[in-house]
Amino acid sequence: MTSSNDAPAVPADDQTIAGAQTRTSYDTAAERSDALWRKIGEDPSGLRMLTGDRPTGALHIGHYFGSLRNRVRVQDMGVETWLIVADYQVITDRDVIGDIKGSVRELLTDYLAAGIDPERSTIFTHSAVPALNQLMLPFLSLVTQPELERNPTVKAELAAAGKSAMGGLLLTYPVHQAADILFCHGNLVPVGRDQLPHIEQTRVIARRFNERYAGGEQYFAPPSALLSEAPTILGLDGEHKMSKSRGNTVMLRMTADETLKKIKKAKTDSDRLITFDPEGRPEVANLLTIAAECSGRAPQEIAEEIGDKGAGTLKMYTAEVLNEHLRPLRERRAELEQDPGYLFEVLRRGNERANAEADATLQRVRELMGMVY
Numbered sequence: 001m002t003s004s005n006d007a008p009a010v011p012a013d014d015q016t017i018a019g020a021q022t023r024t025s026y027d028t029a030a031e032r033s034d035a036l037w038r039k040i041g042e043d044p045s046g047l048r049m050l051t052g053d054r055p056t057g058a059l060h061i062g063h064y065f066g067s068l069r070n071r072v073r074v075q076d077m078g079v080e081t082w083l084i085v086a087d088y089q090v091i092t093d094r095d096v097i098g099d100i101k102g103s104v105r106e107l108l109t110d111y112l113a114a115g116i117d118p119e120r121s122t123i124f125t126h127s128a129v130p131a132l133n134q135l136m137l138p139f140l141s142l143v144t145q146p147e148l149e150r151n152p153t154v155k156a157e158l159a160a161a162g163k164s165a166m167g168g169l170l171l172t173y174p175v176h177q178a179a180d181i182l183f184c185h186g187n188l189v190p191v192g193r194d195q196l197p198h199i200e201q202t203r204v205i206a207r208r209f210n211e212r213y214a215g216g217e218q219y220f221a222p223p224s225a226l227l228s229e230a231p232t233i234l235g236l237d238g239e240h241k242m243s244k245s246r247g248n249t250v251m252l253r254m255t256a257d258e259t260l261k262k263i264k265k266a267k268t269d270s271d272r273l274i275t276f277d278p279e280g281r282p283e284v285a286n287l288l289t290i291a292a293e294c295s296g297r298a299p300q301e302i303a304e305e306i307g308d309k310g311a312g313t314l315k316m317y318t319a320e321v322l323n324e325h326l327r328p329l330r331e332r333r334a335e336l337e338q339d340p341g342y343l344f345e346v347l348r349r350g351n352e353r354a355n356a357e358a359d360a361t362l363q364r365v366r367e368l369m370g371m372v373y
Helices: 023-042 061-076 088-092 100-114 130-134 136-140 145-149 152-161 173-182 193-212 256-264 282-295 299-337 340-368
Strands: 048-053 080-085 121-125 188-190 224-226
Touching (some): 023 193, 048 173, 061 080, 061 100, 061 282, 080 100, 080 340, 100 299, 100 340, 121 340, 130 340, 136 173, 136 193, 152 173, 152 193, 173 193, 193 224, 256 299, 299 340
Parallel strands (some): 080 121, 188 224
């Protein structure tokens, strides 16, 4: 894709990286995102979404309600969709990587079961696209060490990994993500507010490449973040984000009975009157949020209906609507699990297309840099 397929006109970038969390830069990103949503609704042609996940195993309902369901929605609205299975990123902050192939298979299964359509979306892996990763070299020439070190998302990843020293791959993580986005000329990246620094870094890299190596030609269009109102689903402890490492998850692959058992163990409080109070009663509010996402009702409405029937009633209702909401996904998932050959054929076709795109981009990059001999 060339610069003729740029994102719609949006407010000027404040060209900051470290300031990506300030009100001014967030407002700019939000205005840009609003313009994207309008364009998607009116005419999605020319938009290309790049998104994906690290393959650390099967997905849970936090992934589903927080991002996966929205990706399917954008795909179904007609936006060209690319999903990266970021297997190289597994080693950015881990000493033991485990069964990567098995984790990739689980991730593919959840993608397709949730509604990602391989006929309309390209699913590929980092490690299978050499030209994508080769873009890291010229992109690294465009950023400074202080810029990388002060990226707040990288600092958060380091803290989450429980490490004190930052490895080289984690330090350059934002540059790798820039290569993920720009190799296919992605111009729309769905993220939460905490990921905005990565998008700002990618925008800076795109502009600097155009200025330094492309003579001002906009070969790489700076991408825009697509923000959504997707909720943050806490773990069943009601304290932390849902995380497999904390054991506080409801996995998409669970049976209805397993889901009921997990929800029954969810932490609540001693007040029998159910109210929606995310600040004062986060555990109860989290169950109400899950129930609302599944039923299409407002959490306040559900709380009022349950009233003083207590947390037990709330848990039973949440498990019931969650199981019903996930029932078609789980049925599809069970079918896909029986045919792993199909899953890897989907990935093979996606890798093939991604390689063709990356090879063309790298060839043009080398031409712009005067490195074709």
